[in-house]
Amino acid sequence: MNVLHSKDYLVFLFYFIVVAAYGLWIYRRKKQAQTSTKDYFLAEGSLTWWAIGASLIASNISAEQFIGMSGSGFKMGLAIATYEWMAAATLIIVAIFFIPVYLKNHIYTMPQFLHQRYNGTVAMIMAVFWLMLYVVVNLMSILYLGALAISGISGIDIYTCIFALAVFAIVITLGGMKVIGYTDVIQVFFLILGGLVATYIALNLIAELSGKQGILNGFTLLKKEADDHFHMIFSKDNPNYMDLPGLTVLIGGMWITNLNYWGCNQYITQRALGADLKTARGGLLFAAFLKVLMPVIVVIPGIAAYVLHQHGFFQAEMLDSKGIVDVNKAYPSLLNLLPVGLKGLAFAALTAAIVASLAGKANSIATIYTLDIYKKAINPGADEKKLVSLGKKTVIVSMLIAVVLSLIIGEKLMGEGKQGFQYIQEYTGFVSPGIFAMFILGFFWKKTTSNAALFATIGGFALSIFFKFLPYFANLSFLAPFGFSKDNGKGVYEIPFLDRMGFVFVICIAMMYFISIRDNKKGIKPNGLEIDSKMFKLNPGFAIGALIICALLTVLYTIYW
Secondary structure (H helix, E strand, O other), X not given: OOOOOHHHHHHHHXXXXXXXXXXXXXXXXXXXXXXXXXXXXXXXXXXXXXXXXXXXXXXXXXXXXXXXXXXXXXXXXXXXXXXXXXXXXXXXXXXXXXXXXXXXXXXXXXXXXXXXXXXXHHHHHHXXXXXXXXXXXXXXXXXXXXXXXXXXXXXXXXXXXXXXXXXXXXXXXXXXXXXHHHHHHHHHHHHHHHXXXXXXXXXXXXXHHOOOOOHHHHHHHHHHHOHHHOOOOOOOOOOOOOOOOOOHHHHOHXXXXXXXXXXXXXXXXXXXXXXXXXXXXXXXXXXXXHHHHHHXXXXXXXXXXXXXXXXXXXXXXXXXXXXXXXXXXXXXXXXXXXXXXXXXXXXXXXHHHHHHHHHHHHHHHHHHHHHHHHHHHHOOOXXXXXXXXXXXXXXHHHHHHHHHHHHHHHHHHHOOXXXXXXXXXXXXXXXXXXHHHHHHHHHHOOOOOHHHHHHHHHHHHHHHHHHHHHHHOOOOHHHHHHOOOEEOOXXXXXXXXXXXXXXXXXXXXXXXXXXXXXXXXXXXXXXXXOOXXXXXXXXXXXXXXXXXXXXXXXXXXXXXX
């Protein structure tokens, strides 16, 4: 039943009071420093490794995982967990190679990096682009999918949920990165606890269907009854191949998606840019360990919902208005099986994930607009106090825009029957290859010029659109034997979006190389970064932790290949 009991509301109220009170305490404790932009936007020198790691996960795990990824788990199984497990490996790479470069060169925002490494034109183009992407795509999608999930669990009108989430997130965000970072520790606690409770209940229920008890028996039965849902690498004849094309998830486009997201994304890297190298690396390592565990609370429930649905559970609850099974309703339907009290805990966990992501995204939007657009192009003489004040106003305005967009186009883009998670991944992938190419060559090849970066910025996006629509103008069946195209059922051989990203990335790298060589011959001298091989030296604790994560990932992929 899609309603919350009074006891559920009490549990949720307890969560709300704890987060709000702790956030207020942090804010008052650090209030004197709130006139500094670095303190407000980055919490410079204040976040511990565990706060950074928790904040990374809290900001990353949101409705798109709980709803979208669980829905994909229902449809395609454990393979969707590649986004989580490959992210764990990516975080290790970012910690070793990316963060030292940022910190050594005193980089605090991604546009600042582009300005320092290339020029103001590239930086301003990307600042405006990131601002639009974060508001129009990310903030809006988190808000809509989150409200859709909460509405499905509580029965509260979706529009009320949208407004309530926006207000809650604004309250957290206005306190600055310190408040976000430390309240995220509590958010992650509720997120993991609530997610584990939902997984426990689901697996135990599956065990009871066969007259047994316990989550281990439940998991064994789950693998038996949904054997086709426990393969990480899809063959070319798998109906879900277009979403996760075989080995591309290990040696192709999945790396571009993750390295761009975790290493070149203001929303994520901002958590670590205010810390010293050891603390930042510790936070990223902690986040990587949590990433390995995430499929337990966001993918396994989706597979469990699939098996329970096969046994006749929530048949009506998962139907859309046209009577077709809507995979996005898998997780909310599963949570509605929870007993009173525990349902409130799961409800709090889901809300925690959504609010933390909204707060983190809004803070990044405020940072980019205030430091990279307003201060550089509109009012270079603005003092620190004015910039912090403007940042708070930007949070409110961006959230209001996201609310309006979610009300107008949210349902059309991510409503009934659509895999929200895959939608976000594919359309973010239109820009990821070019951005990542621009960053990776900017890091490690001093000859890369601003003209080459400009090509990656604009050309990468244009190439992504070209490859998206190319199958409708050319017969790409010759790529099918290699797994790079597949018939969509209408005689059109489309390219899987992860492979499209790989193609675009390779072309961008090649074109950037030739453009840079041409510019170098003309006497154009690029702006290099300060890089020292000692920056990449690892302390023993981090090295051991990284090796453990790599070993765990190897075992998981070996078992569930």
